Amino acid sequence: MPIDAAKAVAAEPRTAEIAWDHKDVQLYHLGLGAGRPATDPAELRYTLESGLHVLPSFATVAGAGMGIMGGLSAPGVDVDLAAVLHGGQTITLHRPIPVNGKAVTTSKVAAVYDKGKAAILVLRSEAADDGGPLWTSDAQIFVRGEGGFGGDRGPSTRLPPPRATPTWRSSAPSARTRRCSTASPATGTRCTPTPSSRSSPASTGRSCTACARTG
8 A cells, every 4th residue: 555645744643651771771782782892991881880871872772663663553654564674864862861761752754755666754753751852863764665656755865986996006116016017927918017117118117907906
């Protein structure tokens, strides 16, 4: 069943109460690999109960991730979970997360984007306790096969292409460049000198990509 974007965005937010303590925080940190080496003070603050600091990303799992699960069952959202991928996550902390805490989370579908062959659900979860807002978390959920409904494509961020690795070149004579001026008995190939050395066959400043690969 296609996603009803208008119905999903207009649906009333869902609220839930969540709670956590130092054991939940420590288990999460250890799952990320914190505490190595165990004698490093910078690591101990994420594993020892005394002076424990909470990583901001703990917000994604506090309360067993109620924000994401609530959003996938919102009105207008009827998707096959096998087609769902977690495409991205942003977290805004309004203040440090307490080691032991209770909060009320408000979850809703903030936006639905049409990517053609897929749809992206932006599921927003806001947590607050007696002291006020704690965090705002936006999860981008990629749903295969649910696009093409004529909606807004949403923002598009393209990463720059990776830079090509330059071929090894050396202007200074060396054992490697001197070997490049002769044929290779092992491969039966002859190195091609650089343009700067073509005018001087006796030059020792020759180089080639084969030497770069095997040197």
